[in-house]
Every structure is written in C-alpha cells, then in structure tokens.
Amino acid sequence: MKNEFILAFNEVIEEKQLPKEVILQALESAMVHAYRRSLNASADQKIEARVDPETGKVLIYAEKEVVEEVLDDRTEVDLARAKAVDPNAEIGGLVVVESTPTDFGRVAAQTARQVIQQRIRDAERQAQLDYYSKQLGEIVSGIVQAANSQGLTIGLELRAEGILYRKEMIPGERFRIHDRVRALVAEAKDSNKGPQIILSRTHRDFLRRLLENEVPEIYHGIVEIRSIAREPGERAKVAVSTTQAGIDPVGACVGIRGVRIQAIVRELHDEKIDVIEWNPDPVVFIAKAISPARVTGVYLSEKNAKTATVVVPEDQLSLAIGRDGQNARLAAKLTGWRIDIKSLSEATSDAINKLQSEPSLAANLEAEKPVLEHILDLLGKKAEGRPLTAEEYEAMAHFTDRVEKKIAIQNAPEEQKAEHVVPSTLTGLVPEETLQQNLLDSDLPEHVANILQESGYITNGDLLEQMQKNMDVIFRLQGIGPKAMDAINQWREKLLPSPVIEEAVSPVEEEIPVENAAREAEPESIKPLEEAVEIEPLAETVEFETQQKVEELTSEPEIETVKATEETAEGTSGEEEESEVSFEELFKLKPSIMTDEVIDDEEEEVDGANFGGAKKKKKKKKRRFVEIEYDPEADLTVVHKKHKLGDDEWEIT
Numbered sequence: 001m002k003n004e005f006i007l008a009f010n011e012v013i014e015e016k017q018l019p020k021e022v023i024l025q026a027l028e029s030a031m032v033h034a035y036r037r038s039l040n041a042s043a044d045q046k047i048e049a050r051v052d053p054e055t056g057k058v059l060i061y062a063e064k065e066v067v068e069e070v071l072d073d074r075t076e077v078d079l080a081r082a083k084a085v086d087p088n089a090e091i092g093g094l095v096v097v098e099s100t101p102t103d104f105g106r107v108a109a110q111t112a113r114q115v116i117q118q119r120i121r122d123a124e125r126q127a128q129l130d131y132y133s134k135q136l137g138e139i140v141s142g143i144v145q146a147a148n149s150q151g152l153t154i155g156l157e158l159r160a161e162g163i164l165y166r167k168e169m170i171p172g173e174r175f176r177i178h179d180r181v182r183a184l185v186a187e188a189k190d191s192n193k194g195p196q197i198i199l200s201r202t203h204r205d206f207l208r209r210l211l212e213n214e215v216p217e218i219y220h221g222i223v224e225i226r227s228i229a230r231e232p233g234e235r236a237k238v239a240v241s242t243t244q245a246g247i248d249p250v251g252a253c254v255g256i257r258g259v260r261i262q263a264i265v266r267e268l269h270d271e272k273i274d275v276i277e278w279n280p281d282p283v284v285f286i287a288k289a290i291s292p293a294r295v296t297g298v299y300l301s302e303k304n305a306k307t308a309t310v311v312v313p314e315d316q317l318s319l320a321i322g323r324d325g326q327n328a329r330l331a332a333k334l335t336g337w338r339i340d341i342k343s344l345s346e347a348t349s350d351a352i353n354k355l356q357s358e359p360s361l362a363a364n365l366e367a368e369k370p371v372l373e374h375i376l377d378l379l380g381k382k383a384e385g386r387p388l389t390a391e392e393y394e395a396m397a398h399f400t401d402r403v404e405k406k407i408a409i410q411n412a413p414e415e416q417k418a419e420h421v422v423p424s425t426l427t428g429l430v431p432e433e434t435l436q437q438n439l440l441d442s443d444l445p446e447h448v449a450n451i452l453q454e455s456g457y458i459t460n461g462d463l464l465e466q467m468q469k470n471m472d473v474i475f476r477l478q479g480i481g482p483k484a485m486d487a488i489n490q491w492r493e494k495l496l497p498s499p500v501i502e503e504a505v506s507p508v509e510e511e512i513p514v515e516n517a518a519r520e521a522e523p524e525s526i527k528p529l530e531e532a533v534e535i536e537p538l539a540e541t542v543e544f545e546t547q548q549k550v551e552e553l554t555s556e557p558e559i560e561t562v563k564a565t566e567e568t569a570e571g572t573s574g575e576e577e578e579s580e581v582s583f584e585e586l587f588k589l590k591p592s593i594m595t596d597e598v599i600d601d602e603e604e605e606v607d608g609a610n611f612g613g614a615k616k617k618k619k620k621k622k623r624r625f626v627e628i629e630y631d632p633e634a635d636l637t638v639v640h641k642k643h644k645l646g647d648d649e650w651e652i653t
Helices: 002-018 020-039 079-085 104-113 111-132 205-214 249-254 256-267 280-291 315-321 323-335 344-357 359-383 390-411 413-422 446-454 461-471 473-474 482-495 498-505 514-521 543-555 582-588
Strands: 047-050 060-068 076-078 094-098 139-147 152-154 161-163 181-191 196-202 223-231 235-242 272-277 297-301 307-312 340-343 562-563 600-601 622-629 636-644 650-652
Touching: 002 020, 002 111, 002 235, 020 047, 020 060, 020 111, 047 104, 060 079, 079 094, 111 181, 139 161, 139 205, 152 181, 161 181, 181 205, 205 223, 205 256, 205 543, 223 249, 223 323, 235 249, 235 280, 235 323, 249 256, 249 272, 272 280, 280 297, 280 307, 280 323, 297 390, 307 315, 307 344, 307 390, 315 323, 315 340, 323 340, 340 344, 344 359, 344 390, 359 390, 359 446, 390 446, 446 482, 461 473, 461 482, 473 482
Parallel strands: 060 076, 161 196, 235 272, 307 340
Antiparallel strands: 047 060, 060 094, 139 152, 139 181, 152 161, 181 196, 223 235, 297 307, 562 636, 622 636, 636 650
C-alpha cells in the first residue's frame, strides 16, 4: 500500500499541474523554514532539508562547529560525531551533520503548512507567467467567469485568469457569464496579486491572427499581410501581397462567395473589412487604399512629411473621405502617408494658383496659357452651378495632372530631377524655339491641337518626341482619326528632314521568298485578274458552311459589277483592259468574280456527331464557266456566267 505522503504528493502535482521537482523544492524550503522557527536557529547557519519522495521521510542537515564539549546542541557537535561524518574533522572546524528533531514530523506539518502552500502558489504563478509570456500576440480562448463595470474576467488554461477591459472590447458587443470568448494576449506581467494577463479584441494583430486561422495561404506564407489599419467595430483595411506568381491575394482572403472573410466579420461584430492588394509604388498603393472611391490622380510630396494629394471626381469626394473622415484616416494609417483629398475642381484651382504664383513655373505658365483660358472658363461654369460634360472634366483632369507633375519635378531633389530629364532625339534637327512653340500656334488644325493639348502634348517638342517613340499612342487618342493623323504627318514633314521620318516609320522589311523574287523584280503592270489571284482547290479542312455559300452564289445567274480601283495601264491595246485591284480588295471579291477558270464544286456531307473527323461524301460535280469583261466607257467590270444547254450550245447571262 502506498504511503499517504506519496498519495498527497501526487495529488498536488496533478491539481497544480506543476513539475515534480518544483513541489519537492517547495517542501524542502518549507521544512527548513519550520526547523529555523521551531529551534530559533540563526539565519546565518546553513541548514538543508531532504525529502524522500518514496517514503515521505524528512531529514534536516545543519552546519555545526566541532568542539570538545557541547554546550549548545543547535550550533555545536562533539569530535566523535563529527569524525563519523567527516574523518578529517578537527576541533574548531565546521561540519554538516544530521539534526532532525525527534518530533519534527508533527511540528513541521503544522508549522510548514502555510509556507508550503505559499511556495506552491508562487511556483504556479510563475508557470502561468512563463506560459503566457510566450503566447503574446496569439489568440486564446476562455470562459467568462465574472463581469463588472471595468471589464470581464476570463478563465484560461493553467488555472489562469485573464482580464478583458471595456476599452479592449469591440463597441456594441455584450458577453454573459459562461460565454466563450476569443481574444488576443496583449500583455502578461507579474504583480503582487499574481500574474496579470491582459486580453484584447480591438488590437490589429487580433485581425491578423484571425486571417491566419481562416486563410491557409496566409498561414503557409503564400500570401503576406503587409499592413493593417483598423477602427474596431466600424471598418478595417488590410493590404496583402503574394510571394508566388499566379496567386490572387485578395481572392484568397475573401474566399468563394466571401465565406472566409464573412467568418471573420461575424467574429468582429459585423466589422467591415476592405482587402486591397499591396503595391510597391506608393501612387498605386494609395489609390487602392482610398477604395471604394475612384481616384483621378495621386501626387506625392516628401518635402512636407510624406504628404500625398489625392484628386477624386466631384461625386466621389464624400465616398473617399468617408463618414467623419474614417476612410481617409484608415488609408493614411495603412500607407504611412499623410493624405490630403481634394475634388477635381478644387485641385484644378490650386494648380492654377501654383502655376501663377511660383516663379520656377513661369516657363510652364507660358506654355499653358492657351489651355489656361479654357480651364478658367470651365471653373467659372462650375462655380455658377452649370453642368460640365465628361470631356470637360477630362480636360480639367489632364491640366491638373500636367501641372502637379511639373511641380513634383521642381520640388524633387537634384538626383531625382535627373531621372525625369528625357534626352531629346530632336536636338540639332529642329530649332529650339520651334520645339518650344505651343501646338495652338502651329499649322495643325485647331481641333486636333486642342485634343493633343488636353492629352498632355503642349509644345511641338512634346508631340514630336512621342511620334519618334511610338505613333500608335497618338493614333489611339480619342478624337484622332485617319484624317487627323494625315494632318499630323504633314505637319511633321514640314518640321523634320525626310531621312529622319523614313527612319522613324519604316516598317520591318520581310524576307521575300526565292520563288517570288523574280515576280517582285518585274515592273508593275496591269496583269489579268485571273493571274493576280490564284484559286487553290478547296482543302478538306474548309468548313461546310463556306462551301455551301459558294454554291448558293454560283447556282443562280447573276451579273456583278466591280468598280476599278485604279486607271488601266497604258500600252495594253489588243488585249482586254482590266483594272488593277489592290491586295485587300481582291479578298473582298467573291470567288466567282475573281476567276474565269472552271470551278469544281464539291458538296460534303458531315456527320454531326463526328464533325472535323467525319466521313465526307462527294456529290455530282457542277461545272461552271465565268468570263470577265471590262467596259472602259462605263468604267465597270462585267462578269458573264455561261451555262451549257446542249452538246455545243451555251447560254451567256
């Protein structure tokens, strides 16, 4: 049968959930304290206690002086007893001998009870403090044990108690006793009353841990949380990015039909969460952080504590600012920039004031003068309450964008200014005064010049530089068509030497096959139409619908006329004169018009279940004869179709 001490010892270990060594150390310390108290021993005397965990027997060892005659048994021992413990003991020396009192078991149990309890309680608190110090920033779950005006008392693991203050609770949420609560361990510190574990549900890391629990991609590091801005219970913004190509970080956080983010929203008492994609470019990142508002432009200024000016349309201003400025505040916390949100008209007015007041922008003011009058008219129209068209708003946006970018370049450091300077490819080709001339003063049509200026091309040099780089950018502008491009090209030919133009716009020469080299080398002449285009036999891969249309077109007698695209070449008398048709127009003509050769029409039947690899059935061939005649007086090409009536009789339609 086990000793009662062993049973009690194991029970304490199981109840307190403490290591065996901690309990033994507490017992030994309590026995030493009981020995000193019962015998009134000096605090300087070395005393040790040893507890046998198997039997529960307690032994006390005390350091005593070796003397010939013992006068005080608490501090002295005779030589014979000292020799039994230490053979080298001498008179006047010190030796540690067993000094357990005869009735020490009962006395120690009474005296050391409180000490043992205190030592075990201290060990328990230290274990709790060590455990929750490692849990800082992690989510723990507990049961509400008590609620008062200051907050909640939460029962946690290891018999610990956490405190959830009212300020750390999401506004509007209520908990009752025995409700289960999830919270973040915000702080763990020691105090006179034991370890204090402070919990929080308003910390931004609480949202971070919830996302890690709900989104496996975040937990495994595929998606990273770059920054979090949060106003508990109202709204939060989370910027995420991906470490692998092909992964949508926003979609991974939201989940299919929003199931992942909705679970977090319910946990946070219906707090709205905006998940946006992080971008290394501050301009793009700030524009996304203002979402759901639409942004016209973002202009950075590191001169005054990293300030970003965000321009939004008139109808998006309230949405960008948010209720009580909430959206702007969260965007500023998320990006780390001070954000100043302006409407388009306000930003345009500020740009005009800067353009007129700053001496460094005097040259730009001269270039913008023709556009400036139009912009002032639009601002006056806006001030009077009259509506503006989309094109007028776009013109204001382009003007503001140009001015703000020039101001940003002027205020940038010298090393950054050098990055904005684009080396001109027109140096030495066009006079400098011509390059600086405003487009409105050039030979371009007025409406073309206005479109170009609204798109950011103010001077002749701006337009010429862009045309040297890529002309497609100009052609894609709204309002620029083929006629406008012809006018622009004519204007450029007057300014630039022809070799430069040919070098800029010459297409890449394609290699001419060897078999076509002789044909390409021949002088251009009017060739018969049937020689210009050769009709190859229909391949088996031609779709059935196309062949059916060819049959329908050639089955009934008809006369089609085609206007000649060019005048007939001279010196072709004695032969039928035919017009030269361009390469694109040849493919627009029907096959029956382009040839007078015999066409063998083959109808194919295709099995609907095996289309593409199905068996094809040839039907009876139909022979068709086509003749083409050119009428020079009417400038028309007439197509005649011949139908065989008998053995040697033909009918021409």
